Amino acid sequence: xxxDRETRKRLIVAIANRVIAxxxxxxxxxxxxxxxxxxxxxxxxxxxxxxxxxxxxxKSFGESLRAxxxxxxxxxxxxxxxxxxxxxxxxxxxxxxxxxxxxxxxAFAVAIDAVKARGKxxxxxxxxxxxxxxVLAVVREGGDGIPARLRATARLAAEKTIPMKAIRGxxxxxxxxxxxHMDPGARSSELIVDAVADVMEGCA
Numbered sequence: 692x693x694x695d696r697e698t699r700k701r702l703i704v705a706i707a708n709r710v711i712a713x714x715x716x717x718x719x720x721x722x723x724x725x726x727x728x729x730x731x732x733x734x735x736x737x738x739x740x741x742x743x744x745x746x747x748x749x750k751s752f753g754e755s756l757r758a759x760x761x762x763x764x765x766x767x768x769x770x771x772x773x774x775x776x777x778x779x780x781x782x783x784x785x786x787x788x789x790x791x792x793x794x795x796x797x798a799f800a801v802a803i804d805a806v807k808a809r810g811k812x813x814x815x816x817x818x819x820x821x822x823x824x825x826v827l828a829v830v831r832e833g834g835d836g837i838p839a840r841l842r843a844t845a846r847l848a849a850e851k852t853i854p855m856k857a858i859r860g861x862x863x864x865x866x867x868x869x870x871x872h873m874d875p876g877a878r879s880s881e882l883i884v885d886a887v888a889d890v891m892e893g894c895a
Contacts, residue, residue: 693789698894699755700748705886707741710734713882720875724857728769729875736767736775752790756783771876774810774819781805792837796830803827817857822848822880838888845884849877 694702710717710733718730739762740747747755760779764772785798803823812818825848829840852874 692791692894694752694786695788696748698890699750699752700744701890701893702887703740703744703747703755703759705890706883707737707744709882709886710737710879711741713879717875717879720873720878723872725875726769729771729879732767732769732771733775733879736763736772739766752788753783753786756780756786759783770810771879774806774876775879777805777809778802778823792830792833796827799823799827799830815855817852817855817874817877819874819876819880821852821855821874822877822884824848826884838891841888841891842885845881849873849881852877 714730714734716730717733718727721727721729740759743758743762747758750758756779760776760781760783762776763779764776766772767775779802781802782798785801786794790798803820806823807813807820810818810820812820814820814824822845825844826841829837829844850873853872854870855874856870857874
């Protein structure tokens with residue numbers, strides 16, 4: 692699949708708009724188990740990404756992903772900026788303008804490992820990893836209907852963080868009181884996967 696300039700811009704705009712539109716929801720989720728700034732921080736970062744969409748999409752796919760990552764590190768702040776920045780920076784190191792599913796799966800796996808290392812976290816600790824790892828399994832599996840399966844998997848994975856006890860991040864300070872709330876990072880990860888799935892369907 693060729694990720695041309697138009698497709699790069701659609702990806703950037705779709706992801707940014709989805710996160711920005713859900714900023715209040717993310718803030719509400721974070722207010723329950725964090726410091727209540729996840730939505731505000733993510734909105735600020737992705738508004739900067741959206742404002743630079745034309746410039747970013749003019750770069751190669753790898754360069755545009757790295758530029759998104761750098762923007763998020765600089766603008767988002769908190770714990771989410773370095774984590775999402777690491778994700779996009781790592782993806783940008785591995786992906787070229789022409790990609791296939793196997794290459795995307797390998798790049799995503801490497802990026803997830805980078806996020807694990809940056810956050811010193813693993814699956815099952817009520818973080819974005821609890822969405823990204825099941826999504827990676829879908830990408831690796833391939834087959835028909837990948838966009839719909841990505842959406843469904845990400846949605847279910849985010850919901851599965853509700854009964855989890857937080858082990859990492861600010862929510863871990865609450866201990867048992869973190870149980871019963873969706874992890875805001877898992878929800879923002881779901882939003883990103885959902886936006887990517889929309890663009891995939893548009894390219895089909």
